[in-house]
Amino acid sequence: MTTGAAPGALGRVDRAAVAAARERVSALHAELTRYGLVAWTAGNVSERVRGADGTDVLVIKPSGVPYEHLTPEGMIVCDLDGRVLDGSGSPSSDTEAHAYVYRAMPEVGGVVHTHSPYATAWAAVGEPIPCSLTAMADEFGGEVPVGPFALIGSDAIGRGIVATLAGHRSPAVLMRNHGVFTIGADARAAVKAAVMTEDVARTMHLARALGAPPEIGPRDVDALYDRYQNVYGQR
Amino acid sequence: MTTGAAPGALGRVDRAAVAAARERVSALHAELTRYGLVAWTAGNVSERVRGADGTDVLVIKPSGVPYEHLTPEGMIVCDLDGRVLDGSGSPSSDTEAHAYVYRAMPEVGGVVHTHSPYATAWAAVGEPIPCSLTAMADEFGGEVPVGPFALIGSDAIGRGIVATLAGHRSPAVLMRNHGVFTIGADARAAVKAAVMTEDVARTMHLARALGAPPEIGPRDVDALYDRYQNVYGQR
Amino acid sequence: MTTGAAPGALGRVDRAAVAAARERVSALHAELTRYGLVAWTAGNVSERVRGADGTDVLVIKPSGVPYEHLTPEGMIVCDLDGRVLDGSGSPSSDTEAHAYVYRAMPEVGGVVHTHSPYATAWAAVGEPIPCSLTAMADEFGGEVPVGPFALIGSDAIGRGIVATLAGHRSPAVLMRNHGVFTIGADARAAVKAAVMTEDVARTMHLARALGAPPEIGPRDVDALYDRYQNVYGQR
Amino acid sequence: MTTGAAPGALGRVDRAAVAAARERVSALHAELTRYGLVAWTAGNVSERVRGADGTDVLVIKPSGVPYEHLTPEGMIVCDLDGRVLDGSGSPSSDTEAHAYVYRAMPEVGGVVHTHSPYATAWAAVGEPIPCSLTAMADEFGGEVPVGPFALIGSDAIGRGIVATLAGHRSPAVLMRNHGVFTIGADARAAVKAAVMTEDVARTMHLARALGAPPEIGPRDVDALYDRYQNVYGQR
Numbered sequence: 001m002t003t004g005a006a007p008g009a010l011g012r013v014d015r016a017a018v019a020a021a022r023e024r025v026s027a028l029h030a031e032l033t034r035y036g037l038v039a040w041t042a043g044n045v046s047e048r049v050r051g052a053d054g055t056d057v058l059v060i061k062p063s064g065v066p067y068e069h070l071t072p073e074g075m076i077v078c079d080l081d082g083r084v085l086d087g088s089g090s091p092s093s094d095t096e097a098h099a100y101v102y103r104a105m106p107e108v109g110g111v112v113h114t115h116s117p118y119a120t121a122w123a124a125v126g127e128p129i130p131c132s133l134t135a136m137a138d139e140f141g142g143e144v145p146v147g148p149f150a151l152i153g154s155d156a157i158g159r160g161i162v163a164t165l166a167g168h169r170s171p172a173v174l175m176r177n178h179g180v181f182t183i184g185a186d187a188r189a190a191v192k193a194a195v196m197t198e199d200v201a202r203t204m205h206l207a208r209a210l211g212a213p214p215e216i217g218p219r220d221v222d223a224l225y226d227r228y229q230n231v232y233g234q235r
Numbered sequence: 236m237t238t239g240a241a242p243g244a245l246g247r248v249d250r251a252a253v254a255a256a257r258e259r260v261s262a263l264h265a266e267l268t269r270y271g272l273v274a275w276t277a278g279n280v281s282e283r284v285r286g287a288d289g290t291d292v293l294v295i296k297p298s299g300v301p302y303e304h305l306t307p308e309g310m311i312v313c314d315l316d317g318r319v320l321d322g323s324g325s326p327s328s329d330t331e332a333h334a335y336v337y338r339a340m341p342e343v344g345g346v347v348h349t350h351s352p353y354a355t356a357w358a359a360v361g362e363p364i365p366c367s368l369t370a371m372a373d374e375f376g377g378e379v380p381v382g383p384f385a386l387i388g389s390d391a392i393g394r395g396i397v398a399t400l401a402g403h404r405s406p407a408v409l410m411r412n413h414g415v416f417t418i419g420a421d422a423r424a425a426v427k428a429a430v431m432t433e434d435v436a437r438t439m440h441l442a443r444a445l446g447a448p449p450e451i452g453p454r455d456v457d458a459l460y461d462r463y464q465n466v467y468g469q470r
Numbered sequence: 471m472t473t474g475a476a477p478g479a480l481g482r483v484d485r486a487a488v489a490a491a492r493e494r495v496s497a498l499h500a501e502l503t504r505y506g507l508v509a510w511t512a513g514n515v516s517e518r519v520r521g522a523d524g525t526d527v528l529v530i531k532p533s534g535v536p537y538e539h540l541t542p543e544g545m546i547v548c549d550l551d552g553r554v555l556d557g558s559g560s561p562s563s564d565t566e567a568h569a570y571v572y573r574a575m576p577e578v579g580g581v582v583h584t585h586s587p588y589a590t591a592w593a594a595v596g597e598p599i600p601c602s603l604t605a606m607a608d609e610f611g612g613e614v615p616v617g618p619f620a621l622i623g624s625d626a627i628g629r630g631i632v633a634t635l636a637g638h639r640s641p642a643v644l645m646r647n648h649g650v651f652t653i654g655a656d657a658r659a660a661v662k663a664a665v666m667t668e669d670v671a672r673t674m675h676l677a678r679a680l681g682a683p684p685e686i687g688p689r690d691v692d693a694l695y696d697r698y699q700n701v702y703g704q705r
Numbered sequence: 706m707t708t709g710a711a712p713g714a715l716g717r718v719d720r721a722a723v724a725a726a727r728e729r730v731s732a733l734h735a736e737l738t739r740y741g742l743v744a745w746t747a748g749n750v751s752e753r754v755r756g757a758d759g760t761d762v763l764v765i766k767p768s769g770v771p772y773e774h775l776t777p778e779g780m781i782v783c784d785l786d787g788r789v790l791d792g793s794g795s796p797s798s799d800t801e802a803h804a805y806v807y808r809a810m811p812e813v814g815g816v817v818h819t820h821s822p823y824a825t826a827w828a829a830v831g832e833p834i835p836c837s838l839t840a841m842a843d844e845f846g847g848e849v850p851v852g853p854f855a856l857i858g859s860d861a862i863g864r865g866i867v868a869t870l871a872g873h874r875s876p877a878v879l880m881r882n883h884g885v886f887t888i889g890a891d892a893r894a895a896v897k898a899a900v901m902t903e904d905v906a907r908t909m910h911l912a913r914a915l916g917a918p919p920e921i922g923p924r925d926v927d928a929l930y931d932r933y934q935n936v937y938g939q940r
Contacts, residue, residue: 035274039740039900039903039904040897040900040904041938042840042901042904062939063937063938063939064937064939065939093933093936093937115838115840115904115908117904117907117911120912121909121911121912121915122915124837124838124915125915125917125918132412133355134412134413134414135414151925151929152839152929153932177839177919178840179840195274196275198274199274199275203350203355203359205911205915206352206353206356207355207356207357207360208914209356209440209443209444210357210359210360210440211362212360213359213360213361213412214412216412220386223388224386227387227388228328231328233276233298233325234297234298270509368585368647368648369648370585430509433509434509434585438585438590438594439594441588441591441675442591442595444591444679445591445594445595445675445678448594448595448647451619451647455621458621458623459622462622462623466563467533468560469532602882603825603883604884605820605883662745668744669745669820669822673826674826676822676826677829679826679913680827680829680830680910680913681830681832683826683829683830683831684831686854686882693856693858694856702768702769703769703795704768704770704794
């Protein structure tokens, strides 16, 4: 990713849509702090804004800026190769990974990255979170899978996320020795997935300290997942 | 449960009593977030409003609405078969379970459901929380029991709750692989039971990590329970 | 303890001193919630007000009242046998234990009771918290000791507290299967001891999960305790 | 360290620089409470102010003062032998350790001390936190090392900190049976290191409860450290 905005580069994207995404992305970081998913500046939210002719852009947190200083104007707009199009400053150092996901998964509209403690503990031992909770069946449709160890600075993290999520219904992946990436139809859905990942990572960690929690059978998992995805919430 | 309010269906229930229950139910959700019992939208409170001629109704959280957006007007009123009588939108997807409890247990005036983490960890391993704390004897009159695994979408959860609580003084049941349901004389009492369930679930989890906490003998449990139920608080 | 204020019973105690103690005791409960030491209404603070001719009184939380509803006027004033002298309503159901401590330990000016989770976990297994932290040497002068199991409703709890603390420098005692009682020169000091008890109970619980933390030698404990009691803070 | 300000002792230090450091040091304590690193008054921040002719001073928290009562004016200014130069009251009882670090490590501009619970648990068992997280490679360049057990009241703590940090890239040291000291280019950087120390201490504690987390290889650690120190954040 490079910094320095290319003037006029937002040409085919609706300005109002970008402004609305800036508002949403900036505000949603408050959920990361509210739920204790992040320490200092280590976590970020992005959202895709679809452009005419497929020239989508992403709106993402600036790098190293404290959460309480975030504003809609401070968010950075990048193309899907991670080049800055609008905004003063550097985008999140995880922009490459977000951008890779948007390029590879057209249905994804939001991406979140955290080092939330319980989920990252599972990532550190490289073990998927087994599906022993109805809330996991609802939200993840099964276990939360583990992705590879990958260094920042290339598309290795992005590739690892996409390769892992391709084989699962889960909107979350535990990247080995690193942390969590989640996806969603929009930024809010990806944030919800990040909150639920930490929630079930914690409950399953606590359960394992008590004994061996039985997993829910695959047919029951399917029934729960289908119902939750189709019935839950307001229509 | 179905949506779509039947006009005039509140006929035999006092409007002021419903309005007061809307206020209480809406406000009590703040205790679930304050005590960390819920993540995102996964937990709900309801209260029974007694109608003339036994036509009771229940007031419950709408489905999938964030806690900070709850208002008294946003609560949903259902009959005890879970049909919406008043309110715009869908009631909690757990309404069937709440309604079943109110039908089967006439003395119950409030029901709460959470996935609070420590209590749900005990539920995930399917083990009752043993009574090694005077606070458990006070509030639960013994251990916190475990109910069956049951899928949402029928009256299986409701039946499981009622069958388990029938044999215990405990106002809380740990539903296997799922979470907690609590009952009370009103919504506030059920919320208190939910708070205390997580509190003792946590303390007993921490105790078990240190060793084998001895249980309190049944005669002492009875003495503590009787005193707490009859002497504690303001008369 | 009995309710119903005896008129004129505050005769030999300074009204302004009682009013100031009401303010302090009411406000200090906010520290119990701030540090997560209490759930719902399960914890209380009291302070002694010294009267002429030895007719001391104690100011304590009312029973079962939520912390956010506490006011100076709502506090209850009792004599050292736990009889209500001033205030409308019942005092904390733990008043007998507080009163016993004040009768038996004339140097004590404040008492606090909580079921704070980590400390109560040590109490549940009946094990003292070993002194492996300089902060424990500073505040407790050694381990945090364990007192007997005792039922509420007689002076058994008070006797257990006093008998245990008599042999220790610790201002805190872990009452088996129950919770924590702390003492101090005034209510604020007892609250500090309750906060520090939970803090070291947690750190030592976490340490034990990692391995076997070595204890600090008795001579070093003495040196730390002496220095902290005499040098720390503002003169 | 001694108390009692030497009049005119701030002679060669810029008054405005001292005033700005007072503001920063006072305000940064709020991060210690926000992240749960401190209980009651047990933690402190200091910052070096560089003077002409090498007559540096340090600005530090007063001893035993609650965090919510801290003000810029309440901070204490000391020389690098810990003697009070400006401010009414006693400086933190850890001032000697801070001062020793500033004397021995000229590049250090900020020092923080806490007893944050997870990090102090590792300190209690005397085990370094192994580097199994990319966030550790980023911030610490490897494991978080353990320093010796040392009593307060001499330069033993300061010597232990400096001797341990001399051999590591880590800005944090776990002092045996005691707690954490962190350093940084300024007070804010040292506070960030304290926050990250607790964050990774917690995640690694949780990981170890699940299994044996593999460490990141030294070449990968180096690559991550170099990139983070040089690329992360705003230029």
